[in-house]
Amino acid sequence: MDFPENLKYTKTHEWIAVQGAKAKVGVTEHAQKEISDVVFVELPKQGQAVQQSKPAAVVESVKAAFDIYAPVSGKITGANKALESNPGLINQSPYVDGWIFELEISHPAELNALMSAAQYREMVLQAPKH
Amino acid sequence: MTMTLETEARKLPLHEEHLQRGARMGDFGGWLVPLFYTSIMEEHAAVRAQAGVFDISHMGEFLIEGPETLFFLEKNLPRRIAPVKPGQAVYMPLVNDRGGMVDDIIVYRMAEQKFLIIVNAGNIEKDLHWFRSRLISGAVLTDLSEEMGLLALQGPLSQTILVECFGAFYKDLRRFHYKDFEGGIIARTGYTGEDGYEIMVPKEKLKKIWDVLFRVGEKHGLLAIGFGARDTLRLEAAMPLYGHELSDEITPLEADLGWAVDLTKEDFPGSGILKKQAQEGIRKKRIGFEMIGRGIPRQGFEIQKDGKTIGAVTSGSFIPTTGKNIGMAYVAIDQAKTGNKINVMVRGNPVEAAVVSLPFYARKR
Numbered sequence: 001m002d003f004p005e006n007l008k009y010t011k012t013h014e015w016i017a018v019q020g021a022k023a024k025v026g027v028t029e030h031a032q033k034e035i036s037d038v039v040f041v042e043l044p045k046q047g048q049a050v051q052q053s054k055p056a057a058v059v060e061s062v063k064a065a066f067d068i069y070a071p072v073s074g075k076i077t078g079a080n081k082a083l084e085s086n087p088g089l090i091n092q093s094p095y096v097d098g099w100i101f102e103l104e105i106s107h108p109a110e111l112n113a114l115m116s117a118a119q120y121r122e123m124v125l126q127a128p129k130h
Numbered sequence: 131m132t133m134t135l136e137t138e139a140r141k142l143p144l145h146e147e148h149l150q151r152g153a154r155m156g157d158f159g160g161w162l163v164p165l166f167y168t169s170i171m172e173e174h175a176a177v178r179a180q181a182g183v184f185d186i187s188h189m190g191e192f193l194i195e196g197p198e199t200l201f202f203l204e205k206n207l208p209r210r211i212a213p214v215k216p217g218q219a220v221y222m223p224l225v226n227d228r229g230g231m232v233d234d235i236i237v238y239r240m241a242e243q244k245f246l247i248i249v250n251a252g253n254i255e256k257d258l259h260w261f262r263s264r265l266i267s268g269a270v271l272t273d274l275s276e277e278m279g280l281l282a283l284q285g286p287l288s289q290t291i292l293v294e295c296f297g298a299f300y301k302d303l304r305r306f307h308y309k310d311f312e313g314g315i316i317a318r319t320g321y322t323g324e325d326g327y328e329i330m331v332p333k334e335k336l337k338k339i340w341d342v343l344f345r346v347g348e349k350h351g352l353l354a355i356g357f358g359a360r361d362t363l364r365l366e367a368a369m370p371l372y373g374h375e376l377s378d379e380i381t382p383l384e385a386d387l388g389w390a391v392d393l394t395k396e397d398f399p400g401s402g403i404l405k406k407q408a409q410e411g412i413r414k415k416r417i418g419f420e421m422i423g424r425g426i427p428r429q430g431f432e433i434q435k436d437g438k439t440i441g442a443v444t445s446g447s448f449i450p451t452t453g454k455n456i457g458m459a460y461v462a463i464d465q466a467k468t469g470n471k472i473n474v475m476v477r478g479n480p481v482e483a484a485v486v487s488l489p490f491y492a493r494k495r
Contacts, residue, residue, distance in 0.1 A: 036154070037171050039448040040426050040455075042477075058477070060426050062170040062448050063358050084424070 001124070002029050004095055008071065008111060009120035012053075015095065016071040018111065025071060026099040027059065027090060030124045036061045038090040043079035044101050050074060052110050057100050059090060072110040074103035142187050143279050143333040144340055151354050158357050159252035159373075161188040166356035173359035174450040177322055178491075181285030182355035183343050187333065190254035190275040192261065195244040198268025203245060206264050207237065208382070208391035208398050214239045219306045219317055222390045223382045224260060229403035230378040231385070232260050234370065236319060238308060246315070248280070248330070250372045264399075278314065279333035283343060284326030284355075284363075286493070291347045292316070292327055303327075312339070321360065323367025323491050362447050368418055368458065368489035374429060374444045375416055375458055383407050384460065386416045386488070414441065415466045418488040420456050425476035427457035427483070432475040440465045443474060449490070456490050457483075 007015040013031035017024045032038065042058040050056040050070035057068040057079075079101045083089055090098035105111070115123065139162040142148065148155065153164035164185065166173060176182050194203070203211045209222045216239050224232040233253040238246040249257045254275055261271050283292060293301050300316055303309060308317035312331045320326035331339060344352060361371070370376050370385055381404060382391045393405050421427060427446030432439055446457030457474070465472065468487045473480035 036166065037169050040424075042425075060448070062362060062450065063165070065426070065428065 001121075002095065003117040003121040003124075005117045007095070007117060008114035009117065010053075010069060010071045010114060011123070012069050014069060014071050016111075016114065017099075018105070022077060022102060022104055023072070023074075024099045024102050025056075025068075027068060027094055028120070028124075029094045032091050032094045032098070035059060035066055035090075036063075038087040041083040041087045041090070041100065043081070043083065044076045046076055046078070048076045050076060050103060052107075052113075059087075059100075068100060070103065071114055072103075072105050072107065074106045076101055077104050078102035140188075142185055143336050144185050144187070147337065147340055148185065148354075153354075153356060156357075158188070161251060163188065164354070164356040166358045167354050170356070170358035170362060171450040173353055173355045174362050176351060176353040177285045177324060177355060177359065177363055178451055179286070180351035180353075181283060181287040181291055181326075181347060182353050182359070183340070183347070184282040184284065184355050184360055185279075185336075185340075186282055186328075186360075187279040187336065188251040189280050190249040190251055190257065190273070191278045191280075191330065192247045192249065192257070193240075193244070193272045193274055194247065194261070194269055195241075195272075196268045196270045197243055198266055199243040199245060202264075202266050202269040203237070204396075206261075206398055208395075208401070208404075210392055210395050211237065211239075211245075216241055217307055217309070219308060219319065221306070223376065223385075223387055224257065225382065225391070225398065225400035225404070226260075226378060227399050227403075228378075229381045229400040229407065231372075231376045231380060231382060232378060233257050234372060234376055234387075234390075236317075238315065238317065246330075253372060277332055278330055279336040281329045281336065281339060281343070282320055282322075282326060283329065284320045284322040284324045285352075286325060287347075287350045287352070288324070288326045291343065291350055291352060294346045295342050300327075321367075321369055322363040323369070323489065324363075324493055359450075361445075362449055365445050365447055365456065365458065366449050366452075366489070366491040370416065370458070371445060380460070381407060381412070384412050384414055384416065411463070413463055414460045415463050416444070416458060417461055417466050418456065418458055418486050418490055419472060419474070419483045420454055420486050420490075421474065421481060421483045422471075423481035423483070425474065425479075425481040426455045427459075427474045427476070433459055433461055434473045434475060434480060435465055435470075440472065446474075452491075454490075456486075458488075461485075
């Protein structure tokens with residue numbers, strides 16, 4: 001399983017890629033496997049304010065809907081429209097083509113609460129196997 | 131994303147076989163069952179195009195026998211039992227005194243005074259109580275649920291596969307008929323909208339049959355199918371599921387199961403209420419709908435028309451082979467007409483849908 005070094009991670013299996021004042025968000029490879037085939041994505045709206053650890057998007061499999069939480073607070077500056085016609089990108093490329101939304105970070109200090117790749121890897125690999 | 135924790139649940143007799151095939155296991159009514167092996171998408175498509183095998187051993191089996199059995203069933207079940215011949219089976223709801231549904235069951239006539247009844251796993255205790263509280267002397271009920279296993283072979287190639295496995299003796303079995311097999315039966319029944327069979331045998335024989343089915347079926351594209359695709363297949367075929375479309379508070383007439391109750395027969399539990407309802411007309415009805423706007427309907431979502439609540443979703447899903455988002459619901463009778471535009475409330479937002487005729491999918495015969 002892949003845990004890119006340049007990302008930060010949440011306990012709820014989102015990743016965030018920080019680039020200056022902005023950041024892209026998606027779900028991890030582990031998360032997409034747990035969700036199974038993604039068949040529907042509900043994206044946040046441009047300009048929408050999101051709060052750390054609160055739902056910002058919804059990803060659905062055939063069986064269930066999963067809330068995607070914002071890793072940090074901020075304002076939505078973009079969303080991956082390609083997911084509306086091709087939600088399977090989240091399964092095929094969770095870290096690149098399957099990114100979900102982009103936001104402008106309002107409290108950069110919130111990033112300190114997130115996990116490094118090594119910490120997240122440890123959490124996932126220690127979790128009981130299904 | 132939040133993940134659910136695994137709970138203590140009962141294991142199926144073929145639990146190890148499911149793990150060996152890479153199944154993702156999950157809880158279904160207190161049972162640990164395979165949700166999918168490869169993916170719901172692939173498994174749903176396989177049953178529509180070739181064939182699939184389902185382990186449904188969680189289901190309950192009762193045997194009722196003794197000289198008064200026919201009299202007892204005729205008095206308590208909502209369809210005529212006397213015309214059902216040995217070798218034949220019949221589907222119906224069990225009705226409570228209020229006209230609601232205790233369960234939906236299949237009754238198999240084994241002999242003049244001997245009947246097998248297959249019931250939903252989650253209703254075994256409730257059904258046992260329902261039958262036992264009504265039993266008369268001369269009719270004895272035995273719960274075989276612990277001893278019996280059940281596999282379903284479903285899909286357009288299921289006849290070919292079954293005959294290759296178990297012989298031409300089973301070839302011309304008609305729908306809702308069965309023949310004896312290995313201390314149990316093979317019946318031409320199913321829950322997918324496809325041709326197919328359900329195979330009930332003592333559970334120690336399950337593995338042998340499972341293995342034969344796959345050894346023979348592999349070249350025909352036979353796959354093991356989990357409960358995820360079982361649900362999307364039955365939804366597309368508009369077959370109701372207890373706990374979703376059926377409950378103690380819903381009547382067979384509201385559920386569009388009027389064809390499975392006989393209001394011309396002598397009294398049975400709830401018959402007075404059902405006759406009255408048939409006369410006065412139902413106020414709500416089970417319907418099918420297809421989403422027009424973006425969103426997947428799920429059980430419990432409210433349905434509105436012009437901002438007013440008119441009903442609720444009982445089942446809903448994305449359908450792998452068609453890519454459509456569909457559902458079943460109960461709505462007020464004046465809103466149940468095919469073509470009626472309704473709004474499904476998806477996380478608080480109205481999303482447009484249209485009432486469509488059921489089933490969503492019917493195989494070519």
